[in-house]
Amino acid sequence: MSEEKKEDAHLDNSSALATSLPHPDGFFGADKTYGGAFVPPPLEPIMKNVAEEYEKAKIDPQFLADLANLRKTYIGRPSPIYHCQNLSKKLGGAQIYLKREDLNHTGSHKINHCLGEALLARQMGKTKLIAETGAGQHGVALATAAALMQMECEIHMGEIDIKKEWPNVRRMQILGAKVVPATHGGKSLKEAVDSAFQAYMGDPEHMLFAIGSTVGPHPFPMMVRDFQAIVGFEAKEQFQEIAGPGKAPDILLACVGGGCNSLGLFTAFLDDPNVKLIGVEPAGHGLDKGEGHHSATLTLGKPAVLHGMKCYTLLNSQGDPASVHSCASGLDYPGVGPEHSFLKDAARVQYETATDEEVIDAFFELSRSEGIIPALESAHALAYAMKIAKDMPEDKKLLVNMSGRGDKDLDYVCDLHGDQYGIGKEGIFAGPTKHSK
Structure with missing residues (x-):
């Protein structure tokens, strides 16, 4: 294999996209103890649609080519x-x-999945990205991807974390994202997730909840991974x-x-x-x-x-x-x-x-x-x-x-x-x- 083809292979990442975990219903392990999609009934068809669209995207040559190109020319991959x-x-x-x-x-790994999620959202015809963030790195990366794709972006962040990570809040705002404080409970990452989920429930047809880690309902743990x-x-x-x-x-x-x-x-x-x-x-x-x-x-x-x-x-x-x-x-x-x-x-x-x-x-x-x-x-x-x-x-x-x-x-x-x-x-x-x- 030539050096150029080897580089394309790992930028394409097809081995990871073909991994056998989780099961089709989103559970991990033979006894299906962990994972799944425990969501309110109105969100069940929305999550199913995201899963179906992602399954199509990860074998779509054009989607993979677009992602590989952005990894190389926008993220700056491979990282040394x-x-x-x-x-x-x-x-x-x-x-x-x-x-x-x-x-x-x-400045972090978060851009890797944010670009993938933003590309998927664009392919699904979504007009807005919404997410939670803790340290602000996911928020910055998603705001960056949203600006690139010319989509709206809304980031929910715990009030404590806003004060602690203020430079990242400014970066999100400069990139055009709306930063929404989570002011209830512990005012940190869990509350930011709660707040973002509640907002997402208001208009899931036009938004993609671009979850910031390998957490949440299926297919997000699989997709982000x-x-x-x-x-x-x-x-x-x-x-x-x-x-x-x-x-x-x-x-x-x-x-x-x-x-x-x-x-x-x-x-x-x-x-x-x-x-x-x-x-x-x-x-x-x-x-x-x-x-x-x-x-x-x-x-x-x-x-x-x-x-x-x-x-x-x-x-x-x-x-x-x-x-x-x-x-x-x-x-x-x-x-x-x-x-x-x-x-x-x-x-x-x-x-x-x-x-x-x-x-x-x-x-x-x-x-x-x-x-x-x-x-x-x-x-x-x-x-x-x-x-x-x-x-x-x-x-x-x-x-x-x-x-x-x-x-x-x-x-x-x-x-x-x-x-x-x-x-x-x-x-x-x-x-x-x-x-x-």
């Missing part, structure tokens, strides 16, 4: 793999590599150029909130038993602190129905979705994608956690060791990679999905943790710290 030589040397163990999704247009799987298929090919034919990373690591960046990296490697897969959830202030102090859904949750799907869910004593916390707004969610729930029970993916303190430390460590400022979401995976790498042989290779860049998190991190890392109240260097040279 970078070897963190300074960080690896400092840790003194395994070699840490990054899949640089932070270099994509809009398929669009994101380009990350892993690229990485599989790229790593052979780094390590040799047939070689793969020893361990893949990615953060898990809803779960799209992790499934984006993991999907291409699911059938390779020699590659260990680790998803990293937010331990927040600590798992022992109880409700409202973490977002470790797969670690401490139970199966329940949430936002149109059955998945692991953090529940309070009344059996309702629990209050959650993470320093990363994009992971601040009491549920998780149904495929992750299935992969946990199947023991194919190992799920671990990182505390806010470990995440902030990883945020500064990568920034000052490699000149790469990570998103707080991505820093969860990096934090766990740093923890295990130092005790592993130097010939082992860890690949972390650097799912987003940290521009959006700068004010939040510096305001709350700047003093500890030598950043004064006014942004002036305050003297030597444990990270100073």
Whole structure:
């Protein structure tokens, strides 16, 4: 196969689009425990129509060609793999590599599925895109795709997250999107999803709810995963150029909130038993602190129905979705994608956690060791990679999905943790710290 044809193959991503999971009814696993489409009766035909149109689109040569072209010329794919030589040397163990999704247009992996969803919406004759967002990266990416397709866009975002991620709010507004605050309950990602679903119910004929992760009713967990799987298929090919034919990373690591960046990296490697897969959830202030102090859904949750799907869910004593916390707004969610729930029970993916303190430390460590400022979401995976790498042989290779860049998190991190890392109240260097040279 020529180099040009090889490139076209992974841009087309046909292997991911042909994956056998989930079952036609949207459930994952032989016993169909997770997934499905638990929606009000008026939405049942709408979801069925989206599923049918997506099944047509993913085998439509023109749709695939349009998507491949935008991946190459608009997103800037393929994203590179970078070897963190300074960080690896400092840790003194395994070699840490990054899949640089932070270099994509809009600064994260979210643009991968947003362009796919926007193309599908256009093909279906929709005139408006509506969605939720946590950290704002999905909102920015969807607003970007809507501008490109010349469609209306409405983004629902928790009031707390609006204040925390204000630069992304401005980006959405500049791109022409309407940002709607979710002011009820915890005022974060769950409430943003609730708010967006309610608005979508008002006019599903003319809108597409472009869900921002591998969550929600079928077909969205499947569809978002398929669009994101380009990350892993690229990485599989790229790593052979780094390590040799047939070689793969020893361990893949990615953060898990809803779960799209992790499934984006993991999907291409699911059938390779020699590659260990680790998803990293937010331990927040600590798992022992109880409700409202973490977002470790797969670690401490139970199966329940949430936002149109059955998945692991953090529940309070009344059996309702629990209050959650993470320093990363994009992971601040009491549920998780149904495929992750299935992969946990199947023991194919190992799920671990990182505390806010470990995440902030990883945020500064990568920034000052490699000149790469990570998103707080991505820093969860990096934090766990740093923890295990130092005790592993130097010939082992860890690949972390650097799912987003940290521009959006700068004010939040510096305001709350700047003093500890030598950043004064006014942004002036305050003297030597444990990270100073």
